[in-house]
Structures are given as C-alpha cells and as structure tokens.
Amino acid sequence: GAVVSQHPSWVICKSGTSVKIECRSLDFQATTMFWYRQFPKQSLMLMATSNEGSKATYEQGVEKDKFLINHASLTLSTLTVTSAHPEDSSFYICSARAPGGAGTDTQYFGPGTRLTVL
Amino acid sequence: GENVEQHPSTLSVQEGDSAVIKCTYSDSASNYFPWYKQELGKRPQLIIDIRSNVGEKKDQRIAVTLNKTAKHFSLHITETQPEDSAVYFCATSPYNNNDMRFGAGTRLTVKP
Secondary structure (H helix, E strand, C coil): CCCEEEECCEEEECCCCCEEEEEEECCCCCCEEEEEEECCCCCCEEEEEEECCCCCEECCCCCCCCEEEEEEECCEEEEEECCCCHHHCEEEEEEEECCCHHHCCCEEECCCEEEEEC | CCCCEEECCEEEEECCCCEEEEEECCCCCCCEEEEEEECCCCCCEEEEEEECCCCEEEECCEEEEEECCCCEEEEEECCCCHHHCEEEEEEEECCCCCCCEECCCEEEEEEC
C-alpha cells in the first residue's frame, strides 16, 4: 500500500515553455501532498504543501506564480513550472501523507521527475 | 524554524561492519523522526521511523535511537552489505504537521 506515482519521469523543454508534472496517490486518498526539489548531491527542499480543495502553502523563497500547484482531487496534485529557465532544471519529487491513525505523519514519495530546461 | 543537522556527510565502511549516522534538531515540538534511503536517481524510501514516545526501535539490521532531551537521533545499520550503499536522509516533523525538514544526507559506501 501507500504507492505514489509521478508523471512524467523526465522531461526536456525549451526555455520559456511551461511544464506540468502530475503526482498521484494510487491506493489511498491524500488530502495533503508535498512538492520537493532536489539538486544533484543535495537534500530535499520543500517547495510547497498542496491541500485538496484549497490553495497551496509555499515555502519562503518559492515563487507561487512560477510554480503553480493544483490539488484538484484526493488522489492528484499537479505542479506546473511556468516559463521555465535553465536554473529550474532539477529533480522534482512529490510525496503524499498516508491517511489516518498513528501513521498520519508518514510521507511516501513519488519516483521523481527530472526536468531539464535547455 | 526547524534546523536539522546530519553527520557525517560521507561514510565508507567495510562489508560486515556497522554504520552509524547521527542527526540533531532544534525544534522541541518535533515528534516524528523518519529515515529515508535514496539510491541514485530514485525516490527516497522510508526505512525506519520513530516517534517521540519511544527511545529505540529496531527492524532486523536497522535500528534508530532517539534522545529527546539532547535533541538527537541516530540510525544504526549492522552487518552492512554492498546493497546498503546509498544516500540516507534523516527528517523531523511535529506530529500530524506538514512541516517535515530533512538533513543534508549521508552518502554511505559499503566496500565488499
């Protein structure tokens, strides 16, 4: 149980274009999902918390107009990188919090999306 | 906000030896302490976690110890194997809170 998928697994795009990344919880409903960014050989940096049916909560320094998050259902959150630039190239990973009980604070991660902006 | 420090940044051990990774944190409200293993280009995988009402937890070759007074917790891997080679991250969060913070990671290499 607690499987999280992410699509696409990798994407290459031209500078100035927008890229949408999907995060799905496959066997559970997730009212809360999280988006992280990871640069090579570095740790995971929380970008934003995605709440189903409400606005996302962004971490300090993350531009909400650049990284659009939509959590339209209990199993899907999307991250859109708008007007992408080479410095946005990174590994983007989502996670979802398992529902209910003592394990409500356990996060399960998607496989990640490697974004390369040319 | 929470500050999580992880040491060492790299660790190399001989197969069969033990490996210990330590993390310290600053927020006394932190209540949940997971450890993740990440192989190159793959997702972080939860390997063990501990909550603040427990001082130690063990799962086969992996154990985690927690000292809430001193605000530090450690991952212990015994009888290491080459397949244990990966980057390990500690993390903390207050119970039922969204705010999970990660350590910088430890690159463990187990030499056969």
